[in-house]
Amino acid sequence: MKTTHRDYSEEAGDFTRLSRFILQHNADVRTYSTWCIGRFVDWKYGLYENKTAVPDFCGRNAHLWFDGFQELAGFAISENGGGDFAILTKAGYRFLFAEMARWALENWGGRGTPTIEITEHQTLEAGELEKLGLTRKATFFTQEFDLTREPPARFPLAEGFTIVDMATHPDYRAQRILRDDAFHEQPPITEDALRREMQFYNHSHAGPIYHAATDLCVMAADGRFVSGCEALIDAWNAEADIERVCTHSSFRQRGFARAVIQECLARLRAMGLRRAYITGYSEAAIALYASLGAGNEKKAYVYEP
Numbered sequence: 001m002k003t004t005h006r007d008y009s010e011e012a013g014d015f016t017r018l019s020r021f022i023l024q025h026n027a028d029v030r031t032y033s034t035w036c037i038g039r040f041v042d043w044k045y046g047l048y049e050n051k052t053a054v055p056d057f058c059g060r061n062a063h064l065w066f067d068g069f070q071e072l073a074g075f076a077i078s079e080n081g082g083g084d085f086a087i088l089t090k091a092g093y094r095f096l097f098a099e100m101a102r103w104a105l106e107n108w109g110g111r112g113t114p115t116i117e118i119t120e121h122q123t124l125e126a127g128e129l130e131k132l133g134l135t136r137k138a139t140f141f142t143q144e145f146d147l148t149r150e151p152p153a154r155f156p157l158a159e160g161f162t163i164v165d166m167a168t169h170p171d172y173r174a175q176r177i178l179r180d181d182a183f184h185e186q187p188p189i190t191e192d193a194l195r196r197e198m199q200f201y202n203h204s205h206a207g208p209i210y211h212a213a214t215d216l217c218v219m220a221a222d223g224r225f226v227s228g229c230e231a232l233i234d235a236w237n238a239e240a241d242i243e244r245v246c247t248h249s250s251f252r253q254r255g256f257a258r259a260v261i262q263e264c265l266a267r268l269r270a271m272g273l274r275r276a277y278i279t280g281y282s283e284a285a286i287a288l289y290a291s292l293g294a295g296n297e298k299k300a301y302v303y304e305p
Contacts, residue, residue, distance in 0.1 A: 003073060003096065005103070008062035015044055018062070020207075021072050022289050023236040028091045032125075034117040034142070034300050035077075035086055036277070038209060038232025038241045043079055045207035048200065055080055063103065065089075065096055076104045083112030087125075098128040105132060113304055120299040129303045138302040141286055143294035144277040147269040152293050154266075155258045160221040163263045167212035171225070172202055175217055178225040181280075182246030214240070214267050218256045223247075227256035231264050231276065237274075239275040240268050261292060 008014045022029050022037045029035060044058060051057045061078040068083055074089030074096055085104040087097055105114055114134065114170060118125050126136075157163070166172065176198055180186040189197075214231035227247040231240040247257050261278075268276050278294060280286040286297075 002068040003065055004070075005063060005065045006229055008059050008064060008075075010058065014064065015058075016064070017065075017072060018075060020077075024233065025090055026234070026237045026239075029088055030277075030298075031121050032091070032094065032119065033086060033088045034119060035088055036232075036241050037236075038243065039079075039233045040077075041207045041209050041232070042204060043077065045204040046201070051081065052276055057081060063100075063107075065093075065100060067093070073099065076100050078104075078108055078111075081111070083109055084115040086116060094124060097125045098131075099129060100130060101125075115302060115304050117300055117302055121300070126301070126303075131259060134303040135305075136301045137304045140279060140281045140300055140302070142277055142279045142284075142298045142300065143286070143289045143299075144296040145265055145278070145292070145294050146296075147265065147274055147276055149293070151262070151265060151269070153292075154262050155255050157218065157256075157259050158254065161226070161256070162219050164217055164219050165213050165262055166215040166217075170212065170217070171217075171223075172198060172205075174219075174223065174225040175215075176201065178217065178228055178248055179244065179246055181248050185249060211237075214264055214271075216260050216264055216267075218260050226251040227260050229257070229260050229264050231268055233271075233273070235273075238273050239277065242276055242278045245278070258288060258292065261289075266293070 019037060019041060022035070022040055039184065054060060061081050062075055064075045065073045067073045073093040074087065076085055076087050080086045085108055087100045087104070089096055116129065116134070118129070166175070172193065176194060180189065209232055210229065211233045214233065216230070217225040217228035220226050229242055229245040231241050231242050242261060245257055265276060278289050280289055
């Protein structure tokens with residue numbers, strides 16, 4: 001079957017083209033990849049240090065395949081610009097996976113350890129990866145919240161703490177300090193370093209799916225942010241992905257993550273969304289999400305040489 005392929009091009013309108021592809025084929029994308037519209041938008045708008053150092057990051061890190069009618073059949077994409085890659089196709093073009101994986105390994109494999117995630121439903125793809133010398137190295141889970149059902153009882157916040165959103169309380173500086181500690185366990189950084197982080201790391205707010213009312217933090221009485229999460233909205237498919245769940249190292253094991261996730265789910269439900277997804281990598285995280293009503297667990301695997 002005739003296909004053509006080329007690099008991603010901003011000038012050709014490929015951000016919109018790939019976004020529409022993910023939105024229109026959402027069920028297949030979720031079944032046969034670990035990506036979603038939120039993750040793709042982050043790929044373009046999350047200008048972290050490793051991206052700002054690479055001219056034309058997007059053009060160098062996505063490659064598109066077209067069928068004989070010049071319709072997009074799928075694409076390979078590297079999230080971090082290293083040896084990592086993902087492959088997304090229409091359901092009828094899964095047979096292209098082997099060709100696309102070989103291309104990614106030949107063109108991106110020299111940039112670092114080749115790494116790809118696939119779901120438990122991708123048995124065909126798993127076989128092709130094993131032929132290419134990659135094996136399963138890790139497992140993680142994505143769980144689904146049915147927002148059409150009544151949620152469990154809310155977890156109360158301790159006295160002196162409140163939940164705020166970035167629409168009404170846009171303290172992105174406090175949020176950046178929280179995320180630095182929670183994700184990277186960084187000690188307090190200089191004001192210059194903090195300003196640089198905010199200049200680049202908050203660029204995602206300019207993305208087409210950012211919704212400040214579901215970008216939430218638990219705030220202490222002294223104004224510090226101690227926990228948070230953010231919902232990336234797919235209004236087209238009436239669903240969302242809850243990401244960036246974090247708690248400051250000085251405030252863990254006190255129920256703050258539970259409370260802020262429940263608030264986020266309540267807001268998504270009030271917006272009329274039907275589903276929300278959350279990914280866990282530890283037993284503790286998976287158990288927490290299940291206790292909040294998550295179900296329909298989907299396994300995913302990390303493959304490396």
